[in-house]
Amino acid sequence: MNPSSPLNETPSTVTNTVATVWQYVEQYGWFIIGIAVAVLLLKNRLQPQLDRWRSQREDGRNKKIDPVEAQSRLEALERQRQRMQEMMDRQAEEFKQKQKEKEERARLERIADWENHEQGKGYKNKTRTRDDTDPGPSQQKPKPKKPLRDSDYNPLTGGGGACYRPSRRGPTGGG
Secondary structure, eight states: OEEESOOOOOHHHHHHHHHHHHHHHHHHHHHHHHHHHHHHHHHHHHHHHHHHHHHHHHHHOOOOOOHHHHHHHHHHHHHHHHHHHHHHHHHHHHHHHHHHHHHHHHHHHHHHHHHHHHHSSTTTTSOOOSSSSOTTTTOOOOOOOSSSSOOOOOOOHHHHHHHHOOOOOOOOOOO
């Protein structure tokens, strides 16, 4: 051998790296092959759709906007906004009109109540109708209300069926 020719010695880091990669491939090789096949199949299946999507994006960017068409779109949009605004104005006007009518009815009712009060029929008397001044057979006396509890009930005595019990503290199970 010629001492001037370089020797091809493999360093230990290269051999260790190759050994580690080879061990990984031996251990997970089928998974790697399966994933690679799945990726290739998905790529082949989705590639036409991706190409179409990219071409549509590029066409959209390169498409020149017609100023006449853009102006007509803006005018149509403005007309639609104007119609919506007119509709809202009409609804607001109707609401105001209803509110005025409601206030007028309430004012007339207050005036009628005050006149009834001056005539001695009672102030803001809601049990008697204004047209009926004499009690007829159609009017019924209200039924007396039945009390919810007896008169001798006292909550401090502890009587009664229901009572509150706090839950036990501590672990719920044994073991």
